[in-house]
Amino acid sequence: MKQLNDTIKQVAAQSLSRGDVDLVIGWQKGDLWWQSYPAFVENEQDTASLTWDPFCVANLSRYLLEEQEGKNKVAIFVKGCDALGLNQLLQDKRVDREKVYLYGIPCDGLVDHRKLEAEGFKWLSEVRKEGKELVLVGRNGEQKVNARDYMYDKCLTCRYPNPVAYDQMLGEAVEAQPEERFASVKELEEMSADERFTYWANQFSRCIRCFACRNVCPACSCRECIFDIPEPRWLGKAKELSEDQFYHIIRAYHVAGRCVDCGECTRVCPVDLPLQELNRKFIKDINELYGEYDAGVDPETEAPLVTYNTNDPAAFPES
Amino acid sequence: MKKISKDKLPQLWDRLAQQATLYLPVEEDGVVNFAPWKEGAAVNLDVINTVVPPKQMVLPQSENYLHFRVDGGKLDLEPVDVDGPYVIFGARPCDVAAIAIIDKLFLDEPCDTLYKERREKGTIISLGCNEPEETCFCTAFELEPAFSPDADVSAWDMGEYLLWKAQGEKGEALTKKMEDLLEDAGADAEKAVESLRNNVASKEAAATKEYGWNAQGVKDALEDKFDSEIWDKLYRRCLGCGVCTYICPTCHCFDVQDFSRGQEGLRFRCWDSCMFGDFTLMAHGENPRPTQKERVRQRFMHKLLYYPSNFDVYACVGCGRCVRKCPVSIDITQVIKEVGGVK
Amino acid sequence: MAVINPLLPQVAKIVDIKQETPNIKTYRVVSPDGGKPFEHIPGQCAMISVPPVGEALFSITSSPTQQEYMEFSIVKTGSVTDFLHEIEPEFEIGIRGPYGNGFPIDMFKGKDILFIGGGIGLAPLRSLINYCLDTRDDFGKIDIVYGARTPDDMIQKEEIFKVWPKAPNTEVHLTVDNEWEGWEGRVGFVPQCVEEICFAPDNRIAVTCGPPIMIKFVLQGLEKLGFTPEQIITTLELRMKCGVGKCGRCNIGDKYVCKDGPVFTYAELLNLPPEY
Numbered sequence: 001m002k003q004l005n006d007t008i009k010q011v012a013a014q015s016l017s018r019g020d021v022d023l024v025i026g027w028q029k030g031d032l033w034w035q036s037y038p039a040f041v042e043n044e045q046d047t048a049s050l051t052w053d054p055f056c057v058a059n060l061s062r063y064l065l066e067e068q069e070g071k072n073k074v075a076i077f078v079k080g081c082d083a084l085g086l087n088q089l090l091q092d093k094r095v096d097r098e099k100v101y102l103y104g105i106p107c108d109g110l111v112d113h114r115k116l117e118a119e120g121f122k123w124l125s126e127v128r129k130e131g132k133e134l135v136l137v138g139r140n141g142e143q144k145v146n147a148r149d150y151m152y153d154k155c156l157t158c159r160y161p162n163p164v165a166y167d168q169m170l171g172e173a174v175e176a177q178p179e180e181r182f183a184s185v186k187e188l189e190e191m192s193a194d195e196r197f198t199y200w201a202n203q204f205s206r207c208i209r210c211f212a213c214r215n216v217c218p219a220c221s222c223r224e225c226i227f228d229i230p231e232p233r234w235l236g237k238a239k240e241l242s243e244d245q246f247y248h249i250i251r252a253y254h255v256a257g258r259c260v261d262c263g264e265c266t267r268v269c270p271v272d273l274p275l276q277e278l279n280r281k282f283i284k285d286i287n288e289l290y291g292e293y294d295a296g297v298d299p300e301t302e303a304p305l306v307t308y309n310t311n312d313p314a315a316f317p318e319s
Numbered sequence: 320m321k322k323i324s325k326d327k328l329p330q331l332w333d334r335l336a337q338q339a340t341l342y343l344p345v346e347e348d349g350v351v352n353f354a355p356w357k358e359g360a361a362v363n364l365d366v367i368n369t370v371v372p373p374k375q376m377v378l379p380q381s382e383n384y385l386h387f388r389v390d391g392g393k394l395d396l397e398p399v400d401v402d403g404p405y406v407i408f409g410a411r412p413c414d415v416a417a418i419a420i421i422d423k424l425f426l427d428e429p430c431d432t433l434y435k436e437r438r439e440k441g442t443i444i445s446l447g448c449n450e451p452e453e454t455c456f457c458t459a460f461e462l463e464p465a466f467s468p469d470a471d472v473s474a475w476d477m478g479e480y481l482l483w484k485a486q487g488e489k490g491e492a493l494t495k496k497m498e499d500l501l502e503d504a505g506a507d508a509e510k511a512v513e514s515l516r517n518n519v520a521s522k523e524a525a526a527t528k529e530y531g532w533n534a535q536g537v538k539d540a541l542e543d544k545f546d547s548e549i550w551d552k553l554y555r556r557c558l559g560c561g562v563c564t565y566i567c568p569t570c571h572c573f574d575v576q577d578f579s580r581g582q583e584g585l586r587f588r589c590w591d592s593c594m595f596g597d598f599t600l601m602a603h604g605e606n607p608r609p610t611q612k613e614r615v616r617q618r619f620m621h622k623l624l625y626y627p628s629n630f631d632v633y634a635c636v637g638c639g640r641c642v643r644k645c646p647v648s649i650d651i652t653q654v655i656k657e658v659g660g661v662k
Numbered sequence: 663m664a665v666i667n668p669l670l671p672q673v674a675k676i677v678d679i680k681q682e683t684p685n686i687k688t689y690r691v692v693s694p695d696g697g698k699p700f701e702h703i704p705g706q707c708a709m710i711s712v713p714p715v716g717e718a719l720f721s722i723t724s725s726p727t728q729q730e731y732m733e734f735s736i737v738k739t740g741s742v743t744d745f746l747h748e749i750e751p752e753f754e755i756g757i758r759g760p761y762g763n764g765f766p767i768d769m770f771k772g773k774d775i776l777f778i779g780g781g782i783g784l785a786p787l788r789s790l791i792n793y794c795l796d797t798r799d800d801f802g803k804i805d806i807v808y809g810a811r812t813p814d815d816m817i818q819k820e821e822i823f824k825v826w827p828k829a830p831n832t833e834v835h836l837t838v839d840n841e842w843e844g845w846e847g848r849v850g851f852v853p854q855c856v857e858e859i860c861f862a863p864d865n866r867i868a869v870t871c872g873p874p875i876m877i878k879f880v881l882q883g884l885e886k887l888g889f890t891p892e893q894i895i896t897t898l899e900l901r902m903k904c905g906v907g908k909c910g911r912c913n914i915g916d917k918y919v920c921k922d923g924p925v926f927t928y929a930e931l932l933n934l935p936p937e938y
Binding site for chain 1: 347348349350352370371379380381453454526530531532555556558559560561562565566574576578587589590591592595596597642644646647648649652653656
Binding site: 385396432571578607628 | 666668711713715737740741743753754755874899901904906908910912913914916935936
């Protein structure tokens with residue numbers, strides 16, 4: 001991982017100094033050991049601040065919506081999940097491929113700092129990945145743990161760890177080792193309708209309507225979101241279960257068929273709503289109804305919900 | 320000073336709940352938030368901060384205040400009664416300080432009587448922190464992690480039991496009602512509390528110092544920073560969501576909306592966020608804060624310059640929720656670090 | 663009805679609606695028992711409610727010397743105003759106020775006053791104009807410069823064409839942005855008009871309200887004529903919800919426009935962040 005850390009600084013510096021790109025979007029460190037956040041670098045000398053470490057989880061592709069304006073070319077680092085998001089933005093015609101240079105980073109999973117904290121790993125100064133292990137550097141010296149035990153749940157089910165879209169691949173390809181991603185969806189499907197309603201009502205009642213899930217989602221790129229339109233006001237502002245449900249269910253429908261399963265929605269939610277579970281139910285249903293489809297793998301494929309096929313299952317009886 | 324052993328707490332809570340709605344930190348699906356007490360609730364007094372601060376009890380996320388009825392051209396208006404008394408148990412000193420901070424705005428002329436009534440119906444029992452989180456920096460704002468001067472009752476977790484000290488009239492009145500459940504704490508209690516207070520405060524202050532999160536002189540430093548590059552650096556990664564504003568214990572901006580079914584309806588106020596694009600959007604389409612840069616600048620200037628200009632107190636208590644929860648790690652420590660400290 | 667909570671409206675009735683221009687109407691509002699819902703000073707505003715559509719803040723365009731009713735001139739531009747433009751007289755609305763600081767009338771006493779308005783911007787100025795005309799001896803010469811895109815877009819046509827020009831020691835200078843058939847008066851933008859007439863700043867206060875672009879050039883023009891920032895007064899407009907400086911929406915720096923404003927001197931504005 002250290003090697004990649006150096007490589008990204010180098011390639012960023014080169015592309016800026018050669019004038020190939022006007023802007024590099026990557027990650028940089030904050031004060032705390034787990035803070036690796038999106039960075040926007042326009043000068044060669046600032047590329048030294050870029051980082052690649054086990055906490056670079058933020059999906060950068062969505063920033064292209066704003067940043068491609070008025071620029072010739074923007075370079076962006078994409079992990080597997082980020083590349084899927086980028087492809088979806090391309091498929092939705094929201095990003096101009098000509099204006100983007102993709103540095104692909106194969107990624108076999110990033111670390112959820114909250115999982116480390118839950119086990120008492122706090123006040124660290126550094127966390128490095130070495131092979132399949134994490135080296136935790138703290139006040140009392142170093143400690144090694146199994147990396148996979150502390151990864152984001154979304155990383156454990158990742159099926160596209162190597163970016164499917166890239167102009168230049170940095171680092172060695174990694175092997176996907178996904179766990180079953182529909183496991184919790186299947187559990188929900190076993191519940192009765194009432195049980196399922198109660199489950200989701202309990203979840204949604206925690207929602208504070210911050211819209212972080214929508215704002216981080218690569219499939220949510222509408223210029224004016226339906227929930228922002230003042231008249232008619234589709235989504236009321238009252239903290240009512242009916243409004244909470246309305247928001248989440250409608251959003252899930254709007255991204256259905258375009259959700260790339262990147263899991264950012266679940267990561268950013270401040271109250272831990274299991275949003276990926278909701279979106280995965282839609283993915284599972286779409287797979288069953290229209291055939292296996294992974295959004296974001298190829299921007300040229302015809303997405304099932306925007307393509308009519310005479311073989312599409314008909315909900316109404318034949319007669 | 321009184322004390323109560325932890326195994327007697329459910330009895331205390333039952334008693335408190337008989338005369339008021341009792342809110343305490345309850346864990347559900349791994350998330351700890353203030354919720355009404357019911358028997359068997361998974362109370363969690365160990366987590367330092369709930370996700371949503373107890374400001375939601377004095378300024379609810381949505382609050383109905385007017386009932387209206389429209390019939391032809393006739394209008395009937397009727398105020399909605401404010402809910403009954405409540406007790407907040409286990410509020411951390413930072414969160415209590417935050418309520419005292421927003422009191423200054425809402426109780427200022429003209430007094431927001433809706434807020435005042437709801438505020439006065441509440442009794443706050445604070446629980447001092449035994450450990451700072453990595454993200455805590457209340458000492459940067461001259462607050463103490465283990466002491467809340469504004470609470471009605473201060474409590475401390477000493478392991479097997481809690482210490483309990485009434486502060487002010489409300490606190491005394493409540494303590495009297497719980498008399499039979501509380502024992503005298505004994506001569507060493509005050510010393511133990513003092514020791515705890517010092518330990519936690521110095522531990523936090525040391526960590527805060529190490530990170531360089533120094534709020535000294537921030538207000539003055541920001542006077543000429545309206546056009547500073549800080550905002551250019553910070554805003555770019557901002558998603559424009561409302562996480563920071565909604566989980567912040569001092570954020571208090573609200574919207575006023577109507578809700579109706581047929582001819583009757585309710586007017587309510589609800590949380591709103593200056594980070595949202597339409598916060599300052601005018602009906603004819605103009606917006607004095609058209610991009611995220613102006614909005615990010617507004618948030619931090621409001622907390623660290625404008626609010627202190629009006630009320631002599633920073634609108635930040637160093638609870639660290641924004642540090643933990645911002646999806647892209649934009650938080651107030653970055654502004655403080657950049658402009659704060661005696662240079 | 664005694665209003666305790668500043669957010670609670672009282673019921674009022676619209677008794678007259680006048681179509682001023684294709685998209686502006688003036689509403690006359692009274693208390694259900696007759697008379698005004700409450701007292702105010704020129705420059706203050708009120709929140710008008712039309713549940714369940716919502717509430718919005720409007721400047722009170724009638725003078726406080728008018729005892730029978732309160733008037734508002736409202737542009738059709740959003741959900742609340744769209745609804746208001748559909749209703750008929752005798753319709754009941756909610757109202758609360760007065761909000762804002764109003765014009766600093768003492769500052770005007772004994773001075774000449776130059777009113778500069780554009781389009782709907784005349785509405786807040788009118789409350790002060792009529793107040794001055796009703797207490798005429800307290801003030802010096804009154805000049806009213808008023809312009810709109812076209813003659814049809816001018817509001818308070820009765821007053822600007824007939825009543826005010828006849829008032830003692832009062833002059834009205836009207837202008838339209840471009841040539842217009844049937845219009846024989848001045849042609850040109852309001853700031854141009856101000857510069858051409860070349861008002862002297864001595865013992866004079868300028869009060870202006872209109873579209874932001876007009877205000878910008880008027881301020882420049884007045885400075886060129888020698889007006890100091892303390893002699894220029896304007897009234898601002900922002901999105902507002904509570905009207906009492908609590909909801910946090912209408913601040914410019916540490917001032918809330920609904921409470922510390924909407925009237926500001928140019929000198930005060932120069933001390934605030936350029937965010938309006």
